[in-house]
Amino acid sequence: MTLTHFDERGAAQMVDVGGKPESWRRAVAVGMIRMAPATLDLILSGGHAKGDVLGVARIAGIMAAKRTSELVPLCHPLMLTRVALDLEPVPDASLVRCQATIETRGTTGVEMEALCAVQVSLLTIYDMCKAADRGMIIDGVCLLEKEGGQSGHWVRTLQA
Numbered sequence: 001m002t003l004t005h006f007d008e009r010g011a012a013q014m015v016d017v018g019g020k021p022e023s024w025r026r027a028v029a030v031g032m033i034r035m036a037p038a039t040l041d042l043i044l045s046g047g048h049a050k051g052d053v054l055g056v057a058r059i060a061g062i063m064a065a066k067r068t069s070e071l072v073p074l075c076h077p078l079m080l081t082r083v084a085l086d087l088e089p090v091p092d093a094s095l096v097r098c099q100a101t102i103e104t105r106g107t108t109g110v111e112m113e114a115l116c117a118v119q120v121s122l123l124t125i126y127d128m129c130k131a132a133d134r135g136m137i138i139d140g141v142c143l144l145e146k147e148g149g150q151s152g153h154w155v156r157t158l159q160a
Contacts, residue, residue, distance in 0.1 A: 025148035026103045029114035031141035033122045034095045039133040043096070043125075044089055053128045054087045054096070061085040061121030065102055068116040075112050080104050083113075085121055098122055099144075109149050115141065 043053045062083045069077040082103035089096050100117035102110040122138045129136065147153045 022106055023148050024103070024105050025109045026101065026146065027109060027111040027114040027143065028099065028101045028145040029111070029118045029141065029143050030097065030099045031118040031122055032090075032095045032097045032139055033125050034093070034137045034139060035129065036133045036135065037091075037094045039129050039136070040089060040091060040094050040096070042132060043129065044091070053125055054089075056128060057098070057121045057124040058085045058087055060124035061098065061100060061117040064120030065100065065113040065117040068113045071116060072112055076108050078104050078106055078108070078110060078113065080110065080113065083117065085117060087121065096122075096125060109146055111143050111146050115143060 046052065062085060064071075065080060065083045069075040080102060082101065084101045086099045086101075087096055088099070098118050098121045100114045100121070102114045102117065104110050118141055119138075122141070126136050126138065143156065145153075145155045
C-alpha cells in the first residue's frame with residue numbers, strides 16, 4: 001500500500017479523483033463524551049442555561065460535515081446527500097454517544113466528513129458544558145463502516 005496524499009517526491013498532494021466514476025458512498029463514525037453524572041443530568045433535564053445542548057451539538061455536527069474540506073487540508077469539497085447525527089445519552093455510563101452517518105454520490109468517500117461531524121458535535125457538548133464540568137473526556141472516535149467506491153464495503157471488527 002502507498003499513501004496517496006504524497007507524490008513521487010514525497011510532497012503533499014490532493015488525490016486526483018477526476019477520472020473515477022461517480023458512485024453512492026456512505027460512512028458511519030462514532031464517538032463519545034464522558035462526564036460527571038450531574039453534568040449529564042443537567043443536559044437531560046433541559047436545565048442548561050445555554051439551551052438544548054444535544055440539539056445544538058447535532059446542528060454543529062451537520063455543519064462540520066458540510067465544511068470538512070475547509071478544515072482538513074487535502075479533503076475534496078463534496079456535495080453531501082445525507083447527514084444524520086444521533087446523540088444518545090447513556091445514563092448508566094454517564095456519557096453521550098454520537099453517531100454520524102454521511103452519504104453522497106461522488107468520486108471520493110465521506111469518511112472524513114463522518115469523523116469530523118462526530119468530533120465537532122462532541123466538542124460542542126464540551127464547550128456548552130465546560131462551566132459545569134471541565135473533566136469531560138472525548139473518547140473512542142472511530143470509523144465504524146464505509147460503503148461504496150473501489151474499495152467496497154468495510155466494517156470495523158473491533159469496537160474502540
